[in-house]
Amino acid sequence: MTHHTLPDIRPITLHELLDAKEKRVALQHRLLKQYRLPLISLTITLPGAVKLNGCALFLFRQAQQQIIQYYQQHHITCLKTIEHIQATGSEGFFVLDMPELSLKQACIDLEQQHPLGRLWDIDVLSPATLTSISRTQLGYPPRQCLICDNNAKICGRARTHSLDELNQTIMTLATQHGYRA
Template sequence: MSITAIPRLASPDAELSAALAERERRVAEGSALLHAGALAVVRLSARMPASLRRRGMAGVPIARGAALFESECRRRALHLKYEGGGDGALGPWLLWSSSAPPLALKTAALYVEESSWLGLLLDLDIQGSQGAIGRAELCLPPRSCVICGGPSMVCSGRLAHPVSSLDAAFMYILKRSGADRLGSQDGNAVGASTPLTIREIA
């Protein structure tokens, strides 16, 4: 699961254009796998500011997150087929197709995201034939902002927090998870924090 880094783009306008193009590419990539017969597509990416991704801080969380997710899917007897990975304007990613029900995969993904400090650094997106499977399908609230605890999408859309505060918050999470340094990528070093929602997800 090697990931090749890309250089930083020259201007904010170029970065925005590249990010929009990458979103479209990801949608098309997932749709192609679904049209080829997969029941679901899973994409793992890093949940952290672009400034930290550019410093190469996403590689270890992605590798450990992949190991955790694959292990959880094996435990739940959910089939996964690794389809590749890479790096782009939205950061590094790994991709799987699956013959398992999308909602079951989302349940496993949320368990990984909510069960440890490492999970706070991961985005596991599930796409089925009817579109993306969100937390609402499991009657769960939106993901929380790591700074204020409000809905993260609202804070992100409003640019509610300074970049320096976001960097500091995610660096703290990286250190608590053990993913701020190279080492074992078998998913064992994940920190120890279990939010209350984990009991609802399991």
């Protein structure tokens, strides 16, 4: 993994966000078809139009480190890693030789056990379906809101919490766990 300095920190447009997602999905499909193994796709869950800043990169590096530590400690072969650090947010991809449901369980464990895990979006994609394996497929409830513990998607859609409140909660969590602005 290469460590980058931050590119331009700026709000992104909806077009840029959608374009980045389209490129991410294309890369995911290419890796799944090429390796025919499960794929971890890592992004950071950040509200608002600024998707990359020092805090976001810190959170990405923490998640990346936990994923690498997991597969190294468990002697799991990683065939390919890719990272993109860009204004639309950091992205990490890991092709691992491991059963997909076991890998999804391990990623859920990382998200639930690490104090910063609720800020990570660690998707596991199946080479058979080219889609993400959901938490509910393994019997877990949907992700909880950072602030009120309700379903995060419902709070997000309803804009239950202000952008300032969400960003302050994220900054507080990151600072408590090693981030220095």
